[in-house]
Amino acid sequence: MSNSDLDDLAAELAEFAPPEKKNGRPASEERVIAGFEEIQRFVEQHGRAPQHGEDRDIFERLYAVRLDRLRALPDCRALLEQLDQQGLLAGAPTITASADATIDIDGLAAELADIPHADDITVLRHVRTSVEKRAAEEIEHREKCDDFDRYEHLFKAIKQDLKSGVRNTRSFLSQAKAMEAIQQGAYYILNGQIAYIAEVGEDFTTQYDRRDSRLRVIFDNGTESKILLRSFQRALHRDEAARVISDPDAGPLFNDSLEEGDIQSGTIYVLRSLSDHPYIAQHRDLIHKVGVTGGRVEARIANAEHDSTYLLAKVEVVATYKLAGINRTRMENLFHRLFAPARLNITINDRFGHPVQPEEWFLVPLFVIDEAVARIKDGSITGYIYDPSAAKLVKA
Incomplete structure (x- = not known):
């Protein structure tokens, strides 16, 4: 084939070639844009900017940290300004030492290693919020119950009730009803031990405008824990084997029709x-x-x-x-x-x-x-x- 024929073929193929990329961006800028688009999608789904707070979802807290950093860096603001149809960059950084000091972005990024699409911040594994960690520490940090003799007979009676069928157990209630269920005098099985709610302190409002109170929980091994109600609630939800012990069931003692026994x-x-x-x-x-x-x-x-x-x-x-x-x-x-x-x-x-x-x-x-x-x-x-x-x- 002559050179002229090759030139003609090349000209024909040029019509199907992808257009040359103009103003190609460095990989670092592409990552910044991709991260900002994740935040924009969150705003589209929830109708608001991501917020800080221990009661927020871990992904929302990460987006909030990311947005604060983008707002604080002039180069990033300049890069994203034309893409910011929602006006997210207009606000000032809101992160404070007390709001989310427990978030370690580098540590969380390390959790993404060896996962497909590791650049996707919504893919996390084995990551617990600081609230969950603190709740686990509160449950694990118990001390000897000095007046356990006041409660020991209660645990013996509960075990007898369960054995005889006067009481039974059931799975812990749904999140929506969990707060109502945790009351003074209630019994639970947590991490294989019977837990008795001996005292419920006065209600107070947290900095995130949520109701909470301090519990005194006695365990059947002679220990006790002074734990927040919400922390105890989370501990029950984390324990897949956690159970609620029912109130005594007297019936059927008197029946219209007789059964076995x-x-x-x-x-x-x-x-x-x-x-x-x-x-x-x-x-x-x-x-x-x-x-x-x-x-x-x-x-x-x-x-x-x-x-x-x-x-x-x-x-x-x-x-x-x-x-x-x-x-x-x-x-x-x-x-x-x-x-x-x-x-x-x-x-x-x-x-x-x-x-x-x-x-x-x-x-x-x-x-x-x-x-x-x-x-x-x-x-x-x-x-x-x-x-x-x-x-x-x-x-x-």
Whole structure:
């Protein structure tokens, strides 16, 4: 092919060649423009400029830092001025040492390594906000609970309730309802431990105009944490196994139709021990056993003196309550949960000389048991607990 033919072919191909790039920009300027366009897209989606604040999304906080830096650099302002249809560069830098000093842009950029499209600031991994870090530190930083003896019986009762089915657990509530759920007296399972909200301090408003308060949380291992409510809430959401422990469930105790474990008619009986054990003899009028049977009470206690369940002594029946259509197991568990704080702590030797600790006797006056039965019948018992120091039922 002659040179003239080559020249003609080149001329024809030139029509399809991409136009020459005029005023080509350095890569650094292209990155600045790309970063500014990310901010512009945020503004289009949210109708406002990105803002600082620990309660803001991590990406918004990064955009806010980036925008402040672009505003502060004259070269960047000059480069982006023609692209700024939203007037974002007109404002003054807003970042302060207190607003977002915890953000380390270089550190966050390092988290983008080895990720496709690593220049995309919206792709992050393993990055926690300072709020999340502080919440985790608050949970982890616990101290010994000096008055744990005041709460230990509560945890024992909760574990018994869960075992017997009087209480159950469920997943933590949605973010929208989480604040309402965290109240004084509530129980949770956090990081495998039962947490009890012993105290809720007065509400206050944070610098970001959000409601918060200080909690005193007691854990079943004898430690406690004084933590912000919102920090505790975040800790529950981070723990995928976190659970809420429900309030006591009394029913179904009385049913129109019987289910497995129910008895057509039954008797709640209250026994008093005739043991000559010094402690029992001294407190005989207060020490009672509460049980439920579907048969005759007399037959149930016929051999009491040979059974450690009855303190290896004869007993007398001091009260009975006839019921129909009851769930025996739930009924007994309910009584045992209610009076758990007053459980008789005594060790006796069985007929073989082995030490045993009966668990179904309680230091509870008879009139309190009578009130408990009445409240079981009308369904109000779930709102009450037994206060051993006052020897009466009090509202939970």
